[in-house]
Amino acid sequence: MEDGFSSEEVSEILSRYDLGTITSVRGYQRGSSRAPKALIESDQGEYLLKRRAPGRDDPTRIKFEHTVHRELSKAGYPVAEIIASRRSQSTAIRGSHGIYELFRFVRSSRCHGTTTELLSCGAALSDFHGILNDFEYPMPYKAGFHGASRIERHMEKYSKALSRRSRRVCSEIIDCYTQAAESVDSLGWSKWSTTIVHGDWHPGNVLFGDQANVRVVLDFDNVRREPRIVDIASGILHFGRYVTALHKGEGSTWPVELHEPSVKSFARGYASHATQSPVATELAALPALMVEAIALETIPSLLREGRFGEHPVNEFLPVVLHSLKNMLSNSGRLIATLQTILG
Template sequence: MSTREEPNPTHEHADEARRSESAPDAPAPDGTGASDDRSDATPHSLEHASQIAQAQRDALMAHLPGSGTGLRLSASVGLIASSAERPGAPKQARETYGVEELAIVLSHYDLGPIDAILEFRRGSRRSPKLLIKSAQGTFLLKRRAPGRDDPERVRLSHEVQRFLAERQFPLPRLIHTEDTDKTALRFAGRTYELFEFIPGTKYDASLPATMEAGRTLALFHKLLAEHEAPREAPAHASSYHGAQSIPEQLDHIGARSEDAALRATCATLREAYQHAAAQADKAGLPSWPRQIVHGDWHPGNTLYRGPKVIAVIDFDSARHEARAMDVANGALQYSITMNGSELESWPDYLDESRFKRFCRGYDAVEGCVISTAELRAVPWLMIEALIVEAVVPIAATGAFAGLEGGAFLRMVERKAGWMRSHASELYDLVTE
């Protein structure tokens, strides 16, 4: 095995003997979908929209059930269920498109005659997506959720996607507007993007697919290490590491609850988060080199064909920080264990076989061996990432993807406790 002395080594990874490991029983969680970015485009005015050929408008309307008050399209394609749509989870309303809105937005693109428009029920319910089938091919239209459409956020996301596409990294191609040749369209204060649609299958939780996810992340980092990113990340790009707001939000959740057990859980998670952050800092995180990272590496953002990743999506969270932040979050997301919608039945432990394969996949890319110091930080960063992912929506809404917030935090408490008590074993799994 190559040495693991520095956070960003340049040593080539030697072939490793692989153990025979059993496949995991439960799939990792599905995630959000569709890629993102920005460039300003001046939309057609309503007056211009009224000049669209009536035949084109009639053809469009023929594919849109409902009226101009909002589309309700039938979900007639096989989709990965978002976390809010898992069996047993309460149904939540998704944002939709108005017919007039859609007619104006699509008029900016050279798609030819439109054959079908299908709702794509994946990812954030605040960011509606549609599959557009036309003479030019199949495309995915996305309207960015409020708060994720900051111009700098979109600009960085699109810049990263263009940079990667030029280097043959697997991702959907951004489609330019016909009139302004931009990759993001602004209309009525909202931001729209159109992508080529790449059909693929979801992550199947197999060991080969897990290893491939780690390898693809390493390739992402290796390519973007060459990118001359700005010294300061956009203001939106807050890290999950050492965020001052997380202990405050846990205090807020506890203070508004009459449940003594929940207050105790919040206090435990507060201490666990701060302890984990201190351990990651002790490993050397503040001094490690920074580069552009993906920021949201999870199974819902990787599309497969067999065991191979054929596309990475959703670059909304791209930011400038140590690559270990991505490695840790990815290792968590591809090894977490679940069991339906009954949170009490979710195991405390991570799937250790998948954890090891993810890290080994990352190591397999030349020049991308995870350093010893990074590996020591990974379990602590995973604890931080898990707590942040749960706390932010629960503090805002009282729930996580339709699941009751208190029960979800108790599950997180169990898993964070397991990772804390097994931090040394997780390190040994990869270094043995």
């Protein structure tokens, strides 16, 4: 088969599970291509096989993620069941090409941008934080997007190959990122209370059912302990820009432009289930955190690959810079809106 798996590889892994009679195996092209997936159909149901991406296959880290997953599942939170292997009852197994996980496949759909979905999305994030607020378990280190040094390292390594104009744009992007990171620190990052955060709350990981409710939350590769405002910033950024693209009828979420009614609905949903609200300084830091997230999600891969999707690096760098500057210039209005709802 295609999409990153060989037939022999899939057969080897599936032979270690009790899945009944398998009727279909096909590639499943969602998420990162570095973590190939296959949709399995059998007389016992549908399953999703995933090979962990290189660098995300540390057994200690996976054990922590699965422990978080079990804690949520025990509380009735909408997660996909992780299937245990037949003999060892392990939820992560090692094969000839890496480490694998098998999930029960949950039929669901992406956000359509409705108010009900955005309210449900915010409430689901709030529930996630509430369930895990007192969760204690030895946690391997996992870097987030605040104060990350990866951007500077990639700039040093790859920027010499860029045009002079693009190097100037890169320098401005670094200035925006540094300004944002320093702002977050000055507002009290190190003093804010923490919980377990999802770390990647975006439309590909939060899927919906027929009643516009959150049907399943996916991808625990980035769970870590940080201030909850990190997830709130991520959710507002990614769902806000996603709904803007839906309304424009475009496939791209660039340049970043937040759909204000969706931002408000998401925030109201979070507030409706929150047992602990963000403090004023956390809300004041939210636009700066979004600037950090935008820069970190694009710049390392853009410089490394020399393009972002269909866009060459020299063409796309100004789009990133425009988005960062626009976020910073409109931060006052966004903060005021969120303080009214979440403060």
